[in-house]
Amino acid sequence: MFTLFSIDGGVCAPEGFFADGISCGLKPNGQKDLAFVYSDRLCDIRAIFTSNRFQAAPIVHFKKHAIETTNFVLINAKNANAMTGERGVEDIEMVLSHAKSIHKNIKNPAMSSTGVIGVPLPKAAIMQGVEAFDLNTKNPDTAAKAIMTTDRYEKQIAFEVKLENGETFRIGAMAKGAGMINPAMATMLCFITTDAAIPADEMAPMLRMCAETTFNAISVDGDTSTNDTVMLLANGASGIYEREAFAHALERVMHELALKIVADGEGASKCVSFHVSGASNKEEAMMAAKALTNSLLVKTALYGEDPNWGRIASTIGASGAECDPQKLTISFSNVKVYDKGVILFDVEQEKKAAAVMKKSAFSIHCDLGIADGEFTAYGCDLGHEYVKINADYRT
Amino acid sequence: MFTLFSIDGGVCAPEGFFADGISCGLKPNGQKDLAFVYSDRLCDIRAIFTSNRFQAAPIVHFKKHAIETTNFVLINAKNANAMTGERGVEDIEMVLSHAKSIHKNIKNPAMSSTGVIGVPLPKAAIMQGVEAFDLNTKNPDTAAKAIMTTDRYEKQIAFEVKLENGETFRIGAMAKGAGMINPAMATMLCFITTDAAIPADEMAPMLRMCAETTFNAISVDGDTSTNDTVMLLANGASGIYEREAFAHALERVMHELALKIVADGEGASKCVSFHVSGASNKEEAMMAAKALTNSLLVKTALYGEDPNWGRIASTIGASGAECDPQKLTISFSNVKVYDKGVILFDVEQEKKAAAVMKKSAFSIHCDLGIADGEFTAYGCDLGHEYVKINADYRT
Numbered sequence: 001m002f003t004l005f006s007i008d009g010g011v012c013a014p015e016g017f018f019a020d021g022i023s024c025g026l027k028p029n030g031q032k033d034l035a036f037v038y039s040d041r042l043c044d045i046r047a048i049f050t051s052n053r054f055q056a057a058p059i060v061h062f063k064k065h066a067i068e069t070t071n072f073v074l075i076n077a078k079n080a081n082a083m084t085g086e087r088g089v090e091d092i093e094m095v096l097s098h099a100k101s102i103h104k105n106i107k108n109p110a111m112s113s114t115g116v117i118g119v120p121l122p123k124a125a126i127m128q129g130v131e132a133f134d135l136n137t138k139n140p141d142t143a144a145k146a147i148m149t150t151d152r153y154e155k156q157i158a159f160e161v162k163l164e165n166g167e168t169f170r171i172g173a174m175a176k177g178a179g180m181i182n183p184a185m186a187t188m189l190c191f192i193t194t195d196a197a198i199p200a201d202e203m204a205p206m207l208r209m210c211a212e213t214t215f216n217a218i219s220v221d222g223d224t225s226t227n228d229t230v231m232l233l234a235n236g237a238s239g240i241y242e243r244e245a246f247a248h249a250l251e252r253v254m255h256e257l258a259l260k261i262v263a264d265g266e267g268a269s270k271c272v273s274f275h276v277s278g279a280s281n282k283e284e285a286m287m288a289a290k291a292l293t294n295s296l297l298v299k300t301a302l303y304g305e306d307p308n309w310g311r312i313a314s315t316i317g318a319s320g321a322e323c324d325p326q327k328l329t330i331s332f333s334n335v336k337v338y339d340k341g342v343i344l345f346d347v348e349q350e351k352k353a354a355a356v357m358k359k360s361a362f363s364i365h366c367d368l369g370i371a372d373g374e375f376t377a378y379g380c381d382l383g384h385e386y387v388k389i390n391a392d393y394r395t
Numbered sequence: 396m397f398t399l400f401s402i403d404g405g406v407c408a409p410e411g412f413f414a415d416g417i418s419c420g421l422k423p424n425g426q427k428d429l430a431f432v433y434s435d436r437l438c439d440i441r442a443i444f445t446s447n448r449f450q451a452a453p454i455v456h457f458k459k460h461a462i463e464t465t466n467f468v469l470i471n472a473k474n475a476n477a478m479t480g481e482r483g484v485e486d487i488e489m490v491l492s493h494a495k496s497i498h499k500n501i502k503n504p505a506m507s508s509t510g511v512i513g514v515p516l517p518k519a520a521i522m523q524g525v526e527a528f529d530l531n532t533k534n535p536d537t538a539a540k541a542i543m544t545t546d547r548y549e550k551q552i553a554f555e556v557k558l559e560n561g562e563t564f565r566i567g568a569m570a571k572g573a574g575m576i577n578p579a580m581a582t583m584l585c586f587i588t589t590d591a592a593i594p595a596d597e598m599a600p601m602l603r604m605c606a607e608t609t610f611n612a613i614s615v616d617g618d619t620s621t622n623d624t625v626m627l628l629a630n631g632a633s634g635i636y637e638r639e640a641f642a643h644a645l646e647r648v649m650h651e652l653a654l655k656i657v658a659d660g661e662g663a664s665k666c667v668s669f670h671v672s673g674a675s676n677k678e679e680a681m682m683a684a685k686a687l688t689n690s691l692l693v694k695t696a697l698y699g700e701d702p703n704w705g706r707i708a709s710t711i712g713a714s715g716a717e718c719d720p721q722k723l724t725i726s727f728s729n730v731k732v733y734d735k736g737v738i739l740f741d742v743e744q745e746k747k748a749a750a751v752m753k754k755s756a757f758s759i760h761c762d763l764g765i766a767d768g769e770f771t772a773y774g775c776d777l778g779h780e781y782v783k784i785n786a787d788y789r790t
Contacts, residue, residue: 054708054711080705083705223706296691304786310478313621314618317621325449387777391696391701391778
């Protein structure tokens with residue numbers, strides 16, 4: 001048994017972690033655009049990266065150096081350092097080597113970037129910025145702000161985990177992303193810190209497991225960025241670890257940040273859970289649920305607050321999952337509109353379903369009625385603001 | 396050798412074919428909403444249908460009766476007769492049996508529908524409409540108009556095909572669709588008539604072959620309707636047939652109508668050819684090309700006339716096709732912006748690329764530089780009008 005307590009402090013909540021965000025001139029008007037996460041003792045670090053075949057230079061750099069321990073991660077917004085070839089990696093090496101020469105404590109630094117693809121890293125500005133860092137600062141809010149791009153608000157979270165015997169450890173995180181996954185300006189990045197004494201070899205499998213139901217279950221626009229990154233830094237400062245408690249806390253942290261990203265989806269006004277059950281297996285449930293989060297017709301119907309269940313049925317039918325109109329049921333929250341071949345969509349029921357859709361968060365349940373495969377994916381509506389943001393983005 | 400001559404007359408251009416459209420009250424304000432295609436002699440008919448697992452009642456009906464010869468196809472707009480279960484099929488049987496009782500010449504009739512999913516077919520209105528048909532009418536324009544939904548204009552085409560020996564046959568067609576494939580109100584339907592004496596067993600394979608590079612290569616919104624249908628009716632009236640000439644004419648008819656559907660994409664202002672070459676094989680070229688037509692970020696960049704080539708690269712990287720940033724080239728028409736790792740995107744080049752994007756039709760070429768797999772897919776931009784149409788559609 002264990003208990004989670006929500007606490008302040010984001011990535012700085014766990015013992016020994018520091019973070020700050022400054023402006024180095026990449027964003028206009030002196031907005032914060034460069035952040036770091038630092039630990040006063042060496043951390044184990046593991047990361048999961050985008051499945052995009054054109055992985056950005058920071059990812060190539062991380063893999064090239066096979067970074068497994070570190071105490072410093074540098075993050076910039078406004079430039080993705082993607083499609084920049086070998087020069088992109090060399091630029092990172094220059095920036096990080098400069099950081100080490102200024103801040104002698106830094107060991108095996110890593111970098112992470114988000115922003116426009118195909119523009120060389122503005123390394124002079126970033127190096128100047130790094131010179132201004134004070135590594136002993138705990139400004140998690142400013143760090144979370146500095147990594148934002150089209151995000152409307154910063155995203156962070158922290159928990160203290162209390163084990164049954166009274167021992168505690170902490171986990172904190174910050175994330176950015178307003179398109180999952182928008183390759184131009186809204187790459188999804190997440191940095192998780194912990195003082196739990198997690199064995200290094202448990203980190204990567206646990207990250208991957210938790211990602212499946214959290215960051216890999218959300219979609220804003222169905223695009224997969226060149227830069228997506230989730231990093232877990234563990235410095236062991238608490239000396240405490242319990243596998244089950246840590247896995248639970250990690251899943252919770254990633255789940256809540258994933259939902260914050262969906263809720264902050266570019267132009268989005270609604271966060272919708274698509275719960276698919278009764279599929280042939282989990283993979284098919286996932287196919288159907290993700291198809292729903294990515295269907296333009298479903299997304300525009302959400303925006304229009306129109307309980308157009310036909311679009312939901314049609315999307316499931318086209319998803320590739322095994323299904324049968326005589327076995328399918330569809331509900332908006334607890335309002336059933338289609339039940340195994342019977343349309344329950346009279347004026348009264350339509351009104352009730354429309355009322356559900358007016359909420360800023362609700363769920364849509366689809367039971368395929370075939371076996372017990374189940375998955376929940378999280379999506380948002382698509383409205384005029386999305387078009388505006390993405391049509392006018394670079395200009 | 397053969398020559399194609401563009402002619403008027405749409406589906407009525409081939410000998411022995413008749414068509415008309417009337418209003419039976421499904422659309423407001425007396426707009427045409429019910430059409431027929433009739434042949435004065437029996438036709439062979441073959442059709443290809445949506446891959447959606449929830450195929451609409453007209454498709455279920457067609458398959459149930461294993462229709463292989465016919466002289467009459469009835470088409471209604473405004474109601475898809477989809478997700479309507481057995482009742483949907485019974486409704487069609489009632490409507491068509493009524494048609495046969497009124498018009499004694501009708502044999503093995505088929506039906507096709509487009510419109511809202513999940514609402515019972517308004518069969519009384521349709522039966523009344525059928526009574527008003529005059530089967531000896533040649534009003535192809537009116538028929539093409541009656542099957543429209545969110546289409547901005549009717550789509551039809553016809554050719555006379557002249558063989559080397561001077562013999563001729565004709566092929567004509569009409570189509571509707573403004574979302575490929577929009578399950579709510581913009582299902583893609585296409586009816587092709589010919590007086591060529593094509594052997595019945597050559598019809599289906601030829602239809603499937605031509606669909607691959609035409610209707611299956613276009614996307615407006617990535618959604619696949621419950622009702623999509625392409626029907627080919629051949630009455631042999633000309634007595635003439637040459638396989639190569641017919642295949643060419645059929646491909647041309649389907650290609651031109653497919654492009655008309657993309658150009659009329661809901662809210663679309665641009666028709667873009669995505670030409671992918673140099674892929675490992677044709678399937679991977681198709682994956683990459685179709686991913687480009689479906690990427691929201693690419694579509695909104697097209698709308699914004701923003702030559703944001705990074706989004707194109709990122710979409711290819713995420714498409715699943717084998718690719719390598721050191722081998723990829725990207726051009727907007729003939730303006731190369733990325734060449735095997737080298738970014739050619741200075742101010743001058745960006746201006747030229749932006750000028751290409753201002754056109755209403757242009758191509759984007761992506762060479763993956765790996766092998767010789769090649770495919771062209773056709774897409775359109777996504778702008779405010781799309782959101783407006785689809786958010787407010789049912790209301």
